[in-house]
Amino acid sequence: MFKNISEIVISFVVLGSLVTGCSSQPTQPAPTPSASATPVAPAATTALADVIKNGLPGYSVGMRGVSDSFDNMYYAAKGGNWALSAYMSNVMRDYMSPTQITRIKDYPQWDSFVKGNLGDNSALKKAMDAKDMVAFEKAYSDTIDNCNGCHSASGFKFIKKIKASGPKANLDYSFQSNASDNK
């Protein structure tokens, strides 16, 4: 697995040069392995890696979207717009996608949170599918505890999520739908 962004960029550069080499010189014998197996990052590659990393959103920006979508998810379920609730659950994941690149080491922790709390076998997803608000309330409150568990474990125990007093986007939360309407 890649340890940091420089390694990804280096890998693309190395892969790119290998592909080019194959197509332009098909009869060339295989090169003798060099003494060093680890590619060294040229200064320009490291600079490019920094630009990519710094230019993409990290956790704070992603979490803002996660939190708002999580609030919307609740009010959609409460209003009976279960497809919107399921949709908001997917949007939460989209907000964090860039952190696959910008926070490579931390991403697996987010990914396992998603699988356990929002995935197909999660209590929240099952409650959405069954349009079961009682089960949804319980699963939602358990998920809030898990959000805050990660905040504490990451050194941010002062970021304590609480249930919102209303949704964050102006949408029709009482439009009646099934979770399966969200394709």
Ligand code: HEC
């Ligand atoms: C995998 C760990 C993890 C999980 C799970 C997690 N968070 Fe976070 N969250 C963080 C970290 C780390 C920060 C601080 C980010 C920073 O400033 O670099 C943060 C920051 C935040 C912030 C403040 C950011 C801002 O711009 O307002 C909010 C709000 C937030 N999280 C909400 C949530 C909610 C809601 C959930 C659950 C649905 C959740 N988080 C789940 C790790 C996590």
